[in-house]
Amino acid sequence: MDLHQELAGLGRAADDVVHGVATPPSGDLWTRGERWRRRRRRGTVLLAGTGAVLVAALSLVTVERAAPPEPAVSPGSTPTLPDRVYAVSPWLPVEVPGEQVVAARLTERSTWTGEVPAIAVLTGSGRYLHLEAPDINGQGSAVLSPDGRLVAYWASGVPLGTPRTNGGEVVPVTGVAVVDVVTGDVERHDFQTEHGLGPSALVWADSDTLLGGQTQWVAGDDGSAFDQGMATFDPSWRWEVDGRGGPSELGTRELDSFTEASGNQVLVGRRLHDLATGEVRRLPLRGTTGSVGFDGSNAFLLEDGVLAQLGGRRSADRVPNVVTISDLHAPEVVQEYVVGTADTWQVLGWRDEDLLTTREVESADFAQRFEVLAVDVADGTSEVLLEGDEELLGWDWATDLLATAPVVEGVAPPTPMDPREVLGLGVTLLLVTVAGLVVWRRRVEP
16 A cells, blocks of 8 residues: 555545534524523532521521620639529530539539539529539539539439339439539539438538538338338438548438528528537428428528528418518517518528519519519518529528629520521531532523
């Protein structure tokens, strides 16, 4: 084969290649194809962009609702009281406050796997937190020392014998713990118990002295139903929380959840115990609102023997109620009614010469709302100290701070969204966006 023949063969092969390439459609067919392609691209971008915007909006709302507000005052400065107390979100963070707290309450906080016992605190700077409280049990109560520095609570543990769990519904109590809200240090004392303890009382006599009492369950889960419902009293105890020792026997009758204490004065039922002298005085009368109301809020005892309490001789066993004042050191103890306190729910303490009480107020939306009043016991006039919703009744107050701390504008706490719901919404948005893109790209027509 000569050169001319080879060139001719290459020319024919090139012609075949050129004729084999598809030529674009002419006229309306090409225009429709281009229009379909642009429409498909625009729809894809629109769907993807919408999904991205919705996810970004969800993230922004989540961050904004979880962001802590500016505190009323700088943390660590002079503690203050808020003029309004707000409800506490179960998703608030768990922290050591690093400052005194003005109020604490036993509550539950939410986790990814469910609810667990917790202690909510309102700090002197106006922040709401969940206190870092190891082994908190959730039974009994959490009590705040008068100076707002220490919080005591009942702690979980493993008893020596078969635990009493009430069919797996509760975790046994084996001890008591005290946490320093400024440093985070925790002191704990465990009692000898075969099946667990039944909390009866926790009360601060002063800022360093904790009084308490409990019962011992007679049987664990392997006992009869009758035995599991039986308990015996342990001796009541006194604990100087200074890191140098544990509780010692108190030497009084068994304390209950309505015991009042101030310094060396301990009032249990109608018996007034003087811990300094060992003297016990049986009082001729006392209101019987110990069976109703809220733990630790039906009365307030001063070290000089002045007792303010809900109810009188002819108006006991109901809440709200009237407030009476008695001098327990007087030769003859009488109850004097305080004017203007007929609808009192709680007795919280004193602020100067005014008695601090809680009263329900009318609400246009029929929700329960309460006010803490400073009542002049001489004439019954009162001023509102602070206010809140029905959860206001559940706080245990640092009585020294309640008496002296300045009142400032309350700051609403953050309301974090449930992260499980956020995750579910995020995944749902992603799946809907992807499904929309697939359906759009498959069904869009030229």
